Amino acid sequence: MVKGKNRYFLMEIHCENSLKNLTQQSMRKDILNSIEENFGIFGYACVITSLNVKYLNAHTNTAIIRVNHKYFQMLQQALTLLRTMDGKVCMLRTLHIAGTIKSCQKKLMEYDKKYLLFTYERLPNDYEKKKLVKKFIEQYKLKEKRM
């Protein structure tokens, strides 16, 4: 039997307002609406079984979306044309497309580290920098203990 292949999209959501009320189900619904609007009921039928929002972080505005590999271009185009989410105007930016979710998670980590470094260099004084580093170490140690 042939193995079912998927593609995972790592997305960043840009929105003027806060997206803290956004859920995975509402996001999926919005994406399906966008596909139906742009590709009709045929497109809707193609992706309905495989489309899934695997991960959503409303604080960092990142999401990982899964779709069947045959229709990944359809999704990419639909995401580009998506303008509203949860009633708010937003823009979706694709950071990475991968065949496994693990790859997307690694990419997300790299992206966050890059942003952190960007912010760290622009912090006004040493005190804030130390505070940030300390926070990072504390969080990391907590996780290590749990693991």
Place this chain on the structure above:
Amino acid sequence: MAKSADKMEKDYLSGIPVWEFCCDRVQEITNMAEELNTGALKRKGRVTQSLPRHMRRRASSHNLRRLPVRVRLRAHAQSHPKQLGNKIKPKWCRKETRRKRRYLRSLRFQRMLAQFSEKIDKSVVNKSKWLPSHLWHAKRFHMIDKYSWKIPYTLTQKCTRHSYHSIAKKCAVIDTSYQSVFQISSDNTPLLIQTLNSLIIPSLSLCPSLQSLSPITTTLFYPDTYPYGAIGPGTFFPISPCSLWLLVHPAMVSEFVKVIDNFSEHIVCTDLTAEIGILQLVGPSSLSTLLKALPPDLNKELDTEVTGMWYDGFNYKSSELSAILEKISQSSNSYLPDNSLLGYTALDPRLSLPKRKLTVPVEEPEPDELMSLLLNLRNKLEGETDNIPTNTELVTDSNTTTTDILAIYKSHRQSLVSSQVYTADCRHQSVADKHTDDVINIHRGKCLYGLIPADPSFRKDRVPLWLLTTSGEHGPIGSTSQYGAGIILLLPREWIMTSLMALTYWGAKAVGKKEFDRVCLERQSMCYPRDCIDCYGYVIEAYNKRNELEKHYLSKPPDKRLEYGKMGVSTPFHSPWGSLMGREREDEQMDDDSIQFKLPYYILRDRKAILSLQHVLFKKHMPYKYMPRIYKQRYPCRKLPSLSEPISLSDISDRYSNSLLLISVHMLLRGCVEDRAKLFLPTVEDIQIILSSYSKDCVERDLNLFSIVGTNRMGVTKITSDRQLIHGISVHSEGVLKTARKSLKRSRKNLNKLPKDTLHEAPLSSCLYEPSTSSLDNLGMLALPANSRECCGYVTSGDYSFCRGYSVGIACVSLSSMLNLIHTQSKTRLPPFLLCRNPSATKLTPALIALIDHS
């Protein structure tokens, strides 16, 4: 779009709360990392579903061996959920990686350490306590359960020569923290002295010892029961005129505590066993190894910044101590006087470990020799040949160093003797300031050139020490051996493990109890409780040993057992001291009301009496230099100490009639004297055999005739019955005893008159039977006919001696037998000898004897 992408991004960034922004991202990173590491394990579903398709096998649910090894354990846990709690793993699962196994083992040791600290903190009843260095010893030694302690008995290596070699030539160390330390103090000094004097030999007194702060090792007795009622040996460490420490063996602790509790009104006795650890070093280079492993804190400039520490202002800054310790550390040949106390504060031993473990204690060259070498090198390089000092000018005289040390020690004794180890606050502070091994190891990893002893990061790490030098001079009177000299080291218990590690790294060999007890045998001195037959500890140990040997004997099938009955051995598993002394009932005479465990006999401990007897024995026989070679090699007494006003034999026999003498036994022939071997007085014909072979050309085979000597049966019976009458197996009046003695003399004369052929007619077995006792009935052996030779004692410990190259032993003989021996052998001018028979042997072998001074 109303705004450009860049501008939007700028607005977005300008409106971001930075701290929340960063925290959210940090959280996300850690979540992702956790998910990446553990995600596979948390995944739901069966193991078979997690495998790639090409590795999935049909019917792997009922036969887990079809799965790859790495997932078998997980599959087993999923298929048998009830067995999840079991730690037993099927054999067909892969065992953990070496790294994982080491990690689990370290966890196990951490749990053992936690248990170990519980065992030290709580007094666990009916369970053995652990030494501070138990874990280290458990990996390298066979551990035995003794005196409610787990004690290292012997190395797991099969060879014993290296232990002997270390003790004889280098340095050996043993952890004897199972010994108990008691602090005895009182407000009333005269009462304290009076009380303690009632517990020791009357000829000694603790008053001068307490006043001059000099240690003393002696035997403890029940109050006012001397010479009976010995408890065991104890070492007194005086602290001040009104307090001292007492070091006792764990086998005698219960008896000592009972005795001291009676004086609880005016004496305070505290058990410091849980706080004080003891290390014993044996060997000629003990002191130099100790000073390298635990270097004294002599750097006065080190602590100028830090004040108010527990070691501040103590004698470590005194010039006398620094002078004496510098001199000792410079030369390995110098030593402190015997039985001398020294207290000092040492630096952390972990900071001065050598890079590699040393097999031989380092002997540094004399500093002047080093200087001469450097001068020579410099002069050679510069081409100068004049002004080179000769070696003879620069060789330091070790004798002058030793005399200097003695002079300094005697003049500044009071300040050198004291130590901070007896102050509880200092002990606790030194333990509290001690850094853990992890911290030291991390620091060691960071240092480029290794740790230095005076590292300022660990300036608070100090060890208070108290050491007592012991001499190797105990043993047979007149022996010149110095084997077994060493040091007893007292320090806080938490520092024992680090000190032991440091000593082993600097060349000391760790030995067990078996090797340490051999030291007493090699130097022929009394070992408690093995040789103290009049003590409670010995009775308990002998009883346990007897049960163990009987159990072992009966566990064998009857065909494989030794037939002690046929061999004529009545008591192969114990030594019946009671019947030897004419008192059948040798069991403990312990009343419920009394605290005393009292036996009807005792070991003679009067030094004067022992010396007098030895003088008599020594003078009666031929001078040492005229002895045949084989006797000269093995005769223990080479040089007698002088004695003024010796006690006469009649006085000794009147005063000490129920006493036993401790003697050393040196075998003349090949073979090894064993424990519980029996000693016999030689008969007239035995003496004749020895006399006939007593010449300069005497060889071993001339002496090997005792196995076939037999006696006329009639003569045997008559002599035996007379002897039985005399030696108290049945009680008679004086008149009967007199006639028995006379008839014994007559029978002996008649024996000598018999022709020699008749002497050999009797069968072999007749001369080897022993007096019948009832102790054999439970083993199914027959009662035996009487023996022609008189039993005079038993061997308490015997083995081959590496020092000498032949077998030696320590034995106890009755005083009456010794007097008999003096009387019979005085006319022949032979050195004193007895006949020895091992429990499992059929032969008698001659052995030379000498008295042991153990007072």
